[in-house]
Amino acid sequence: MIAFLIKRLMHAILVMFVISVLAFAIQDNLGDPVQQMVGQSVPESEREEIRERLGLNDPFLVQYARFAKNAVQGDFGYSYFYREPALEVIARHLPATLELVFAATLIIVLFSVPIGVYSAIKPRSPISRLFMGVSIIGISIPVFLTAIVLIQIFAIGVTVTLFPENTGWGAWLNAFFSTEGNMPSFGRGYDLVNVVGNWDTNLATWNGLQHLVLPAVSLASIMLPLFIRLIRAEMMEVLQSEYVKYARAKGISMRRVYFVHALKNTMLPVITVGGVQIGTMVAYTILTETVFQWPGMGLMFLDAINRADIPLIVTYLMIVGVIFVVTNTIVDLIYGLVNPTVKLTGKPA
Amino acid sequence: MTFKKTLLASVIGAVVAGTTLLPMTASAETLRIGYSADPETLDLHEQLSGGVLRFSHLAFDPLVRWTKDFQFEPRLATEWEQVDETTMRMTLREGVTFHSGNEFTAKDVVWTIERLKESPDYRAIFEPVASAEAVDDYTVEIVTTEPYPLLLNLATYIFPMDSEFYTGETDDGSDKAEIVKAGNSFASRNVSGTGPFIVTDRRQGVRVDFERFEDYWDTESEGNVSNIIMTPIAENASRVAALLSGGVDFIDAVPPNDLDRVREADGVNLIEIDGTRIIGFQMNEERVEAFQDARVRQAVDLAINQEGIADRLMRGFANPAGQFSPEGYSGHNPDLTPRYDIERAKELMAEAGYEEGFSVEMIAPNNRYVNDAQIAQAVANMLAQINIKVDLRTMPLAQYWPEYDTRESDMAMIGWHADTEDSANFFQYLTFCIDEETGAGQYNYGSYCNEEIDALVTEADSETDLEKRNEMLREAEAMLYEDVGFIMLHWQNLAYAAADGVEAEPVVNAIDFPYLGDLVVKSSDD
Numbered sequence: 001m002i003a004f005l006i007k008r009l010m011h012a013i014l015v016m017f018v019i020s021v022l023a024f025a026i027q028d029n030l031g032d033p034v035q036q037m038v039g040q041s042v043p044e045s046e047r048e049e050i051r052e053r054l055g056l057n058d059p060f061l062v063q064y065a066r067f068a069k070n071a072v073q074g075d076f077g078y079s080y081f082y083r084e085p086a087l088e089v090i091a092r093h094l095p096a097t098l099e100l101v102f103a104a105t106l107i108i109v110l111f112s113v114p115i116g117v118y119s120a121i122k123p124r125s126p127i128s129r130l131f132m133g134v135s136i137i138g139i140s141i142p143v144f145l146t147a148i149v150l151i152q153i154f155a156i157g158v159t160v161t162l163f164p165e166n167t168g169w170g171a172w173l174n175a176f177f178s179t180e181g182n183m184p185s186f187g188r189g190y191d192l193v194n195v196v197g198n199w200d201t202n203l204a205t206w207n208g209l210q211h212l213v214l215p216a217v218s219l220a221s222i223m224l225p226l227f228i229r230l231i232r233a234e235m236m237e238v239l240q241s242e243y244v245k246y247a248r249a250k251g252i253s254m255r256r257v258y259f260v261h262a263l264k265n266t267m268l269p270v271i272t273v274g275g276v277q278i279g280t281m282v283a284y285t286i287l288t289e290t291v292f293q294w295p296g297m298g299l300m301f302l303d304a305i306n307r308a309d310i311p312l313i314v315t316y317l318m319i320v321g322v323i324f325v326v327t328n329t330i331v332d333l334i335y336g337l338v339n340p341t342v343k344l345t346g347k348p349a
Numbered sequence: 350m351t352f353k354k355t356l357l358a359s360v361i362g363a364v365v366a367g368t369t370l371l372p373m374t375a376s377a378e379t380l381r382i383g384y385s386a387d388p389e390t391l392d393l394h395e396q397l398s399g400g401v402l403r404f405s406h407l408a409f410d411p412l413v414r415w416t417k418d419f420q421f422e423p424r425l426a427t428e429w430e431q432v433d434e435t436t437m438r439m440t441l442r443e444g445v446t447f448h449s450g451n452e453f454t455a456k457d458v459v460w461t462i463e464r465l466k467e468s469p470d471y472r473a474i475f476e477p478v479a480s481a482e483a484v485d486d487y488t489v490e491i492v493t494t495e496p497y498p499l500l501l502n503l504a505t506y507i508f509p510m511d512s513e514f515y516t517g518e519t520d521d522g523s524d525k526a527e528i529v530k531a532g533n534s535f536a537s538r539n540v541s542g543t544g545p546f547i548v549t550d551r552r553q554g555v556r557v558d559f560e561r562f563e564d565y566w567d568t569e570s571e572g573n574v575s576n577i578i579m580t581p582i583a584e585n586a587s588r589v590a591a592l593l594s595g596g597v598d599f600i601d602a603v604p605p606n607d608l609d610r611v612r613e614a615d616g617v618n619l620i621e622i623d624g625t626r627i628i629g630f631q632m633n634e635e636r637v638e639a640f641q642d643a644r645v646r647q648a649v650d651l652a653i654n655q656e657g658i659a660d661r662l663m664r665g666f667a668n669p670a671g672q673f674s675p676e677g678y679s680g681h682n683p684d685l686t687p688r689y690d691i692e693r694a695k696e697l698m699a700e701a702g703y704e705e706g707f708s709v710e711m712i713a714p715n716n717r718y719v720n721d722a723q724i725a726q727a728v729a730n731m732l733a734q735i736n737i738k739v740d741l742r743t744m745p746l747a748q749y750w751p752e753y754d755t756r757e758s759d760m761a762m763i764g765w766h767a768d769t770e771d772s773a774n775f776f777q778y779l780t781f782c783i784d785e786e787t788g789a790g791q792y793n794y795g796s797y798c799n800e801e802i803d804a805l806v807t808e809a810d811s812e813t814d815l816e817k818r819n820e821m822l823r824e825a826e827a828m829l830y831e832d833v834g835f836i837m838l839h840w841q842n843l844a845y846a847a848a849d850g851v852e853a854e855p856v857v858n859a860i861d862f863p864y865l866g867d868l869v870v871k872s873s874d875d
Contacts, residue, residue, distance in 0.1 A: 031747025032754075037389075037531050039397030039470045041768055041778060043788040046469040050530050080531040081389065082553050148586060155594035185594040186383070186587055187556075187580055293582045293591070295555040303554060303583070306716075308747040 008329045015321040020071070023314040024064050031308035033080050054080075067314070076318075077311035081304070086315035090297060095199040096188060097296030100288070101281050103203075103216035108224050116231025117266075120239065121258060123232075132232075135225030143284060147218040147291040154214060157181025184211045186293040215292040222284055223277055230273060234266040241265075268339055275331025279324045379576040380851070380870060383588045383597040387557060387581035391548065392536035393508055394468035394528050397768070399861060406862045407559060407577070408448075409508035409542035412439065412458070413501055415770060417858050419677040421501050425453065425509055425543065434496045434813065435479075439504075441487040445566040447511040449541040455483035460512035462491070468528050473788065474768060475503065496813045502769040511541035545570070545866030546577060556580045565866070572867040589846075592617055598851050598870075601861075603844035605666040605719055611846045618853075622843040623668055625675045625859050626766040627775065628718055630711075630728065630836040631794035637709055637759045640795065644701040646833035651694035652735045653728055655687035659839045662720055662727055667839035672826040673765075673775035675840045677859070679815070680772025680822025685830045687837070694735050706736020709759035713741065714749040718764045719841050725762055728838075753794065761794045764841065770860065772822045776806045780834040797834040 034047050034056070051057050055066065067077060076086045119128035152158060160177040163170035184207075191207035192200035202208035238244060239262055247257050285298035293299065297316065304312040388404035389396050405411070412426035428440040445453040462481040465471045477497040482490050493500060515526050515536055525535040540548050543566065546559035559577035580597065582588040585604040591597045593614055603611055603619065612619045632640040632649065639645045655669035668675070671685040698704055709732075713725035722743040729739035739760070744752065753761055767774035782798035783790035789803075790796075802825050809821040829835065843861055847853040850871040856864045 029748070031745075032751040033531075035750040036747065037396060039768070040765075041397070041473060041791070042470050043473055043791060044785075045788075046472070050469065054531070078531070078533075083390070083531060083533045083537060148590070151587075151590045151594065155596070156590060157594075181594055183594070185596050186582060186591045187596075190578070290584050291587050293580065293584065293587055295552075300554065306583075306745070306747055 004332075005329070008325060012322050012325040015325055016318045019317050019321045020067070020314055021064070023317050024060065024067065027310045027314075030305065030310060030313065033308040033310055036307045036309075037080060076315040079304070079312040080309045081307050081312070082309075086311045089300065089312060090315060090319055092198045093295065093297045093300045095201070095296075096294060097282065097285050097289070097298060099202055099212065100215055100219060100285060100294060100296060101278065103212050104219040104223070104281060105278060107216055107220040108227055111220075112224055112227035112231055113263075116228045117235055117258065117263065119228070120232045120235035123236065131228065135228050138221055138225035141221070143218055143222050143287045144291050146221045147214070147288060150214050150218055151185045151291075153179050153181075154183040155181050155185035183214055185214065187211065188295060215288050215294050218291070219281065219284060219288045223281060226277070227270070227274070230270055231266060234269055235262060238262045238265050264338075268335070271334055271338065272331060275327050275334070279327045282320060282323055378574065378870065378872070379578065380574045380599060380865070380868065381597040382577060382579040382865075383582040383591045383600045384579060385581070385583055385585075385588065385602045387554065387579065390537040391540050391551070392528060392534060393510065394464055394471060395530060395534070395537060397470035397474075403862050404557075405508045405542075406544070406864055407546045407866070408540050408544040408548060409510070410445075410544050412504040412507045412509070414505055414864070415858060415860050419770065419859075421505075425458075426504065429501070429504075431813070432490070435493045437491050437493075437500050438484070439489050439491065441489060442566065443487055445543050446564050447514065447541045447543055448547050448562060449511055449514045451511050451513045451541070453509060453511075453543055454486040455489040456486075457509040457512045458489045458507065459483050460515075461507055461509045464510070464526065464528070465507065469530065471506065474506065478503065496811050498810070498813050498815060498818055499769050499771055499773075502771055505770075506768075509543065510536075511543075514539075514541040545572065554581060567866065570867045571869050572865070574865060574868050574870055577865065592846055592848065595848070598848040599853060600846050601843075601863075603846050605664050608664065608666060608844060611844075616849050617846055618849065618851075620845045620847065620854050620857055621666070622845075622857060622859050623675065624841045624843045624861075625678070625770070626718075626764050626841050627670055627673050627675070628667070628721075628724070628762070628764045628838045628841055629670075630838070631761050631763060631779070631797070632836065633756065633759045633761070633795045635756070635796045637707070639701070639703055639707055640759075642701045643832055644697045645703060646836075648694040648697040648701070648703075648735055649732065649737070650833045650836055651688060651690045651697065652737075653731050653836065653838070654689045655838055656689065658724060658727055662723055663839065663841075666719065666842045666844070668842070669839050670837040672830060672837060673779070673835070674772040674822070674826060675859075678767075678770070678772050679819045680826050682823040682826045682830075685826055691734055698735050704736070706738065708738040708740065711739045711741045711760040711762075712749070712752055712758040713743045713762035714746050715743040717746045717749065718762075721762060721764075724838065756794055756796075763792060763794065765792070772826070773806050773810050776802065776825060776829070780829060781806075799828070799832055799834055802828050802832070802834070 034050050037050065038047060055063060070077065074087070078084065079086045079089050082089045115131050119131050122128055157180045158178055160174045163173040165171050165174060188202055189207050189211040191205045192202060193204040193208070195201050202212045244257060244262055247261050285296060286302055288294065289296050289298035290302050301313070301316045304316065386400045388400040389398055390401060391404070393401060393405050393409065410424045412424060413421045414424050416422050425442050425445065426439040427442050430438055432438050441455055441458065447453060459481045462478060465475045466478065477493045477495065479492045479494045484490055491500060517525050519525055519535050523535065527534055529537070545562055545565050545567070547562050548557060549560045550558040557579045559579070561575045582591055585607070588600050589603060589607045589611060592600045608619065611617060632646060634640045659665065659667040659669040669687045671687045672682055674681040698706070711725060711729060713721055715722035725741055725743060729741045732739050763779070765775060765779055777789060778792045780793060780797055780799070781790040781803050782800060783793050783796055805821055805825045805828070809818045809825070812818040812821065843859065845853055845857050845863070852869045852871065853863065856868050
């Protein structure tokens, strides 16, 4: 166990090192940060002075050595835009992203398990077919489109005038299909509760939760269909296996067979995929957070790219690398708990 | 709303075309703004940018400011007179206090001008100012190195700062007055101005909160906004959605694709303003020999249908241009209009010996100006008609300027807004013969050089008789029009949108700095 964790720690360090080298190597292609810091009419001589002061004229190796020397001491440099240490900027934006990912994960778990199990048990029922059909659409629609449609329907509202308003049924149908909107369409709202340090939470107030709903739903919309289909496929396979047949033959109630014996084995691959996907979700937050102006890491990263805020970009990439390593480690640990036959250190059992 | 209804609505809503939007109400007193960008810093002199200047008009007041029709309106300076050729005496407003409680006097103006001359972003603009001196508490004299006709234009950038507040040392021993680019200076985090609003909270990139300054000097202003919450919303669609859903009351930069939607929506009003930013192309004479021939440059100009671009591509959200100066500017020459004529263009190409045409590379940004990449594409197609084959590359802003600075393409797109709101500025940056010593022609991508025009504009810039000066600038525009030193496309419009009751129309202007201190909000139940 300890050996496993140490090994993973080494992984994390290696990942951070490789990412930082790569990020530094491409920084010249990210744009000129000085361009973003000065007015259009500022003469070249002034720009050169700023470049010199920021050390942007030094050769690659000198810049990298300086960065690496500070980074091992925990100093990842100053963000040009936020005028603060890059690590602090990320720490401030992290809670918003984590809450969003948490809410989306919750939605995925709450919906994917029952729907997946149901459509595995009753693959031919019309409801199952509907779910499968919708999930295909869900996988194919890009997240920003989902987000914009959600905003139009639930934040702005739509008035349907498709049916004749002067007939009773037409008016009723129009009203039936129209929505009022009024859901918040951007930001975290003005009603946040401070938990500790720089963690303000959306989860403690009604207003905060309302702000969380649309971004969380659109973030969940990418992964939810995937999980429904995964759980369905795994469950159907498990239901074919000998031990399930045996359990049924023994006369155990179907409910117990489905939810205790079958589901447990279904969840094994789901946990593996799920853990990795949560990492991927951090990447998807970039799109979701941009559309909803959700002030988390994703939005911050996109802004940093647009501003060529290189220290912040490098630090963000390194942190995301670590998040991936950490989630994978946690997944492996959980996997070991669920399936004791797996040996973490990877030696043959 | 039941879940079932919601689900149905979401399926239907996505496909139904015949939808309209529902009304919403403006909340009174507190104004929630969604701007495309927030101020990069609170230090006015750290960065010359739209975001910082908008902020300047909230927390500070300039000596004078522009009216909607480009006249000067007294603010902290109440009167001004030219004492001699190089000296202007300004009388300052009395009874003005800073947010810190300090009284505003002439020493603050002098201090601010001296700081402007230290600022990397303003140093060049304030080059003509030699010195400023306090005659008494409410009189200041500004001396220029030479006779300079644009001193009042510069005065719109002088937002007196609280010299006492910004003097001294911080706890960690740095100078409170220092200007640090992208650094954590005192002035970038602390504010004391004379403006209508005090900054109460700021989370960079997330929101800025303002509260009305109780002791604001302008008691005659009808502005009744007591609090402002400003959220930067960079994504166009999200900004519009935030307004339509009632999440904010006022937005800037409505994208052309959403103009109709906002115009027709209930409960919100669209405000369009003719802008002053010229969009155009520069031809690189260093790389393409053909562009050194005025006939080829004319042919390029004639082949481009400015009206078509403004009408169709921009959906009327631009005014086609034949010169740098928009209407209202000193050098605007009403005779110079776009002259699309494809036949004449072909003739000129033939005359110049380029009937067969040639190939050029073109670069354009894809997220800087309204529809920039599409405009470049359209221009490329138009040039194909006179056998100029264009290889177009578009790129995001962060990469565009470094690429532009290398001058390694044959044609480049640029948009330019004159910081001085004056015609000469366009020439000095975009078409003056390049001179690295003086910085002239800093954005002259194509190394175009016409010494006659340069001489005329330079002369105009020391002509203090404004009527004479305007005449000279109009002449310079006409000469450039003939010689085609720059391909003019259009002036890009500005669009704001506000919820019902937010009477934004009187306080927005072509300079793009809304004077929110004077904004009147009528609550919906009045």
